[in-house]
Amino acid sequence: MLIALSYGGGCLQGKCLNLKEQIDLFQRTVLSDLSKHFKSSYDLSEYLSKSIFILSIGSNDYINNYLQPNLYKTSKHYPPQPFAQLLVDALSQSFERLYSLGARKIVMFEIGPIGCIPSITRKVGNKHNGQCVEEINQIVSLFNQRLPALFKNLTSTLQGSTFVLGQANFLGYDAIKHPSKYGLTDSKTPCCTTWENGTSGCIPLLPPCPHADQNFFWDAFHLTETVCSVIATRCFNDASFCSPFNIKQLIQL
Numbered sequence: 414m415l416i417a418l419s420y421g422g423g424c425l426q427g428k429c430l431n432l433k434e435q436i437d438l439f440q441r442t443v444l445s446d447l448s449k450h451f452k453s454s455y456d457l458s459e460y461l462s463k464s465i466f467i468l469s470i471g472s473n474d475y476i477n478n479y480l481q482p483n484l485y486k487t488s489k490h491y492p493p494q495p496f497a498q499l500l501v502d503a504l505s506q507s508f509e510r511l512y513s514l515g516a517r518k519i520v521m522f523e524i525g526p527i528g529c530i531p532s533i534t535r536k537v538g539n540k541h542n543g544q545c546v547e548e549i550n551q552i553v554s555l556f557n558q559r560l561p562a563l564f565k566n567l568t569s570t571l572q573g574s575t576f577v578l579g580q581a582n583f584l585g586y587d588a589i590k591h592p593s594k595y596g597l598t599d600s601k602t603p604c605c606t607t608w609e610n611g612t613s614g615c616i617p618l619l620p621p622c623p624h625a626d627q628n629f630f631w632d633a634f635h636l637t638e639t640v641c642s643v644i645a646t647r648c649f650n651d652a653s654f655c656s657p658f659n660i661k662q663l664i665q666l
Contacts, residue, residue, distance in 0.1 A: 432470055432507050436514070443514055461515030462573070465663060469522045469581075474500055475553055476527055476634065497555035501563055512571045518663055520648070520655065521564075522579035523557040525636075526550050526586040531603050532612045532633035543601055545589065557582055575666060579648050579655045588629060588640060595643055600629040607633050 430438075443461070451457040478485050479496060491499060508519065527533065528549030535543060564576035592600040604622040605615035612633045615621070622628060626639045636644075648655035652662060 429473065432468075432504075436507060436510055439511070440514055458515055462517040464516070465518045465520060465660070466511060466516045467520045467522075470504075471500060471524045471556060472527055475524070475549075475556075476530075476532070479552075480533070480549065493552045493555050497552075497559060500556055501559045505563055505567065508567055508576075509571065512567075512574055517573055518575050518577075518666065520577040520579060520660070520663070521560070522581040522644070522648075523560065524553050525581050526589065527553055529586065529589050530634055531601065531607075531630055534601070535611045535633070545586075550586070554582070575658065575663065577655050577658055577660075577663060579644070581644055584644060584647065584654065585636075585640075588643070592629060595640070596627070597629055597639070598624070598627040602628070603630050603632045604628040604637060605632050 443457070447460070448454075448457055451460065479487050479491075482488050487496065511519065526545065528547060528551075529545035533546055533549060560578055564578055568574055568576055588595045588597065589600040592598060599622075602622075603611045603615075604625045606619040606621075607613045607615055614634070615632050621631075625631070625637050628637050629640055631637045649660040652659045658666070
């Protein structure tokens with residue numbers, strides 16, 4: 414039996430799978446792999462209804478598209494609020510598709526404070542001198558602010574569904590501003606050695622920082638395992654962080 418699956422939220426050799434492609438892979442899993450392990454479609458549906466689907470998505474739509482005006486024209490065509498709504502509408506359709514494939518318990522995390530990631534704060538010529546770019550955080554907040562209403566609407570229209578929102582933005586911002594509260598000593602510098610003044614991914618084969626468990630950022634974009642563990646633990650136990658249910662409560666539904 415399949416216990417845990419990841420559908421390519423990362424990138425390999427420059428190829429990133431968008432959410433549609435990831436759901437395509439899940440559909441293939443349901444139809445080709447999972448179905449043969451159950452005696453009936455009802456048993457499969459019961460299994461899927463008890464499974465927990467976790468999504469952390471949306472950052473790349475900003476980091477690698479909307480905030481790259483020299484490469485993409487998206488920000489010229491869409492002001493921040495219409496763009497946020499565009500993403501939410503697409504997300505709603507994806508959730509409806511997941512539901513049609515059997516998903517009932519869905520957890521999604523907010524986009525984090527990407528105005529604070531090194532790839533943005535450490536750019537050459539950046540006037541913010543390594544500090545968070547609050548204008549970007551405000552743009553991203555327009556997306557996060559729309560998620561509660563989206564989940565409320567989906568819960569009311571998709572019978573038997575439960576949507577949980579992980580408030581990763583506040584926790585991430587708080588940890589960046591007050592790292593010692595979370596056992597961290599560095600919330601600005603990438604742990605690994607990167608290209609271009611710390612604004613890229615890790616340089617292959619070079620050693621990382623000696624105490625990665627004390628850093629917030631692994632590279633110019635991603636969190637360290639320590640920070641991810643804090644987020645996961647809070648979501649598992651704290652219904653004020655992952656609401657309206659934490660993971661332990663969600664399992665019992």
